[in-house]
Amino acid sequence: MTSLKAAIFDLDGTLVDSARDLQDAANALLAEEGLRAVSLDETKSMIGDGVAKLVERAIVATGGDTSRLPLLVSRFLEIYEANASRCTEAYPGVVATLEHLRRLGLRLAIVTNKPYAATTEILDALGLRMFFDAVIGGDTLLERKPHPAPILAALERLGAGPDAALMVGDNYHDVQAARAAGVRAFAVTYGYSHKPHAELGAERLLDAMSELLPIVEEACSPPL
Missing domain, CATH: 3.40.50.1000 (HAD superfamily/HAD-like)
Structure with missing residues (x-):
């Protein structure tokens, strides 16, 4: 070998x-959309397939509308990248x-x-x-x-x-x-x-x- x-x-x-920072960013986005917060365990189940999939999963899990997904992903990144290592x-x-x-x-x-x-x-x-x-x-x-x-x-x-x-x-x-x-x-x-x-x-x-x-x-x- x-x-x-x-x-x-x-x-x-x-x-x-990194789950806590991702949860915080997701919940900040969800709050802006008038949706409920996701738990830490929920967030962990959404991690791994990229930001777009995480945001999509969070929106679907909380009963939101995914038709604006690209805009929501962009907003998530603005929130997350400002505090990605907190x-x-x-x-x-x-x-x-x-x-x-x-x-x-x-x-x-x-x-x-x-x-x-x-x-x-x-x-x-x-x-x-x-x-x-x-x-x-x-x-x-x-x-x-x-x-x-x-x-x-x-x-x-x-x-x-x-x-x-x-x-x-x-x-x-x-x-x-x-x-x-x-x-x-x-x-x-x-x-x-x-x-x-x-x-x-x-x-x-x-x-x-x-x-x-x-x-x-x-x-x-x-x-x-």
Whole structure:
């Protein structure tokens, strides 16, 4: 097996818990529309497929009209990007794991369906940006996960082939995108999965980000 050279990560539900800020932005939008607020659990069930889908799900769940969806998405982004990192924080073990991966010489990337501007704001606010050689947002390309194009774009920027990389996410679209790109797929169990974790199709489930390290250390070792 080719020695591991790169690791790609989803953002929301994998590296950071952003649900509270997304809930606050959604509820601010819903209030403007005269609709009820959504709970934190409801918000978590809406995360993962991009901003437009989150807004659509929130509007539908609260009995609103989706005919103005593009305008509502634009307004949501105005609200959210002004406070994208107020309550968002890295999950336990994330910083130490990223530090260790860099010490091992891996090149790292973010591939998320979150817009690029909000992604980089969060990474900067949490002191995570320095770990990543590439950031692919949901608006960086025409395609988003579960399409493999964002994964392939990240690999190109990292200078690594699919057989020398792995992907860590929390949802079905992460696993689907990784597998379609020919990349090993792992999933954390603490994120915002829309399906039971056993049904995601991941090579392995991680209860904590630190569980990735022994896998990576073994994969980084050249074959005898």
